[in-house]
Amino acid sequence: MEDGAVFKQNINRRHTASEKWDQADKLFGGNDLLPLWVADMDFAVPKAVTQALTERVRHGVYGYTFRTETYLNAVRKWMSERHDWTVDTKWICHSPGVVTALNLIIDALTKPGDKLLIQPPVYPPFSKTAKNQQRDLVLNPLVYQNGRYHIDFDDLKNKLSDPAVKLMLLCSPHNPVGRVWEKQELLRIATLARENHVLVVADEIHSDLVLPGHRHLPFASIAPDDYWIVCMAPSKTFNLAGLQMSTIFIANPELREKYQKQLQRFSLAEPNTLGLTAAEAAFLHGSEWLDQCLVTIQRNAEYVSNYLKSECPSLVMTPLEGTYLAWIDCRRLGLSDSGLKRMLVEDAHLALNPGVTFGSEGSGFVRMNLACPLSTIRQAMNQLHKAVDQLHQRKAIRK
Incomplete structure (x- = not known):
């Protein structure tokens, strides 16, 4: 308790x-x-996280590690119970952090000169990662109306129709404006993205932090195909940011292979030993x-x-x-x-x-x-x- x-x-x-x-x-x-x-x-x-870390520290050896089946099943269980989303464990990829994953994804799946769409005001690394990778930004600003933010879908439709726009970074729930996107909003995004063959990369790191009266829907759970990437992490949910452990879901085998190659290229494929322990305990008992x-x-x-x-x-x-x-x-x-x-x-x-x-x-x-x-x-x-x-x-x- x-x-x-x-x-x-x-x-x-x-x-x-x-x-x-x-x-x-x-x-x-x-x-x-x-x-x-x-x-x-x-x-x-x-408490379960502290206890699990304490036991792991007492072991005294902290060598290279890997993501166990127990961990992968803990992630799957959490997504099923908290978000009513059934995932295949082979979709679950690693990253030290969501921002790291965004850089890897943009580098692997787009090329310099491609355009990336974001919806400001939004988490600053969205624009920074695009600029870091020499990609051009396209803005679909949120509309602040009657004290609440909305998506300008007419503008979004127009911007996504540009063949140079290859990827959309979706912040869901949205940081900093605090919106939890509703099903119809996500469906409209998914439809427009599919029609224009734009990859949606959903940063859902705040997905567990939704207040009563609202429900987070993983973008992948309503998307009509597997042309998406969803980035989550226990870091915001359980205050584990310093342990460098994130969870990236990629169902599309081709996209997943390209992402995994980037992880290997930068020697980022191995998880933090204590981060793995903490994340597993949090998903199972948090x-x-x-x-x-x-x-x-x-x-x-x-x-x-x-x-x-x-x-x-x-x-x-x-x-x-x-x-x-x-x-x-x-x-x-x-x-x-x-x-x-x-x-x-x-x-x-x-x-x-x-x-x-x-x-x-x-x-x-x-x-x-x-x-x-x-x-x-x-x-x-x-x-x-x-x-x-x-x-x-x-x-x-x-x-």
């Missing part, structure tokens, strides 16, 4: 080589900032922990949304359907992106992701990590409230 107290516990992560906590001041140019930026959790992992984690994320999201409405009405949080990342509209403050960042760092003493880093479509927004104890959220909201009040006071004086 999991103890729900783990989601209330303030674990000191400073001086543990934590990128989130130990690099925030340096990266944001502040001093003693409260870090709510990079997407990892401040929660201890499931369901109850995840359920409690989702309750915490929902509570934190409701707290932030309600707090902003009552105390900082000039800021508006987009309704959160999936992920643990709040997307907050700050445009009513009337600040430039640099001015907004300066206010957050110097006045609020917060490290939040600037929205503009997700594309120009994110200008005026910020992304806030909700995967932490409610006490941390309360502290962040109090600091933000004071900073916004100071801003309004300065504006009033200037008038």
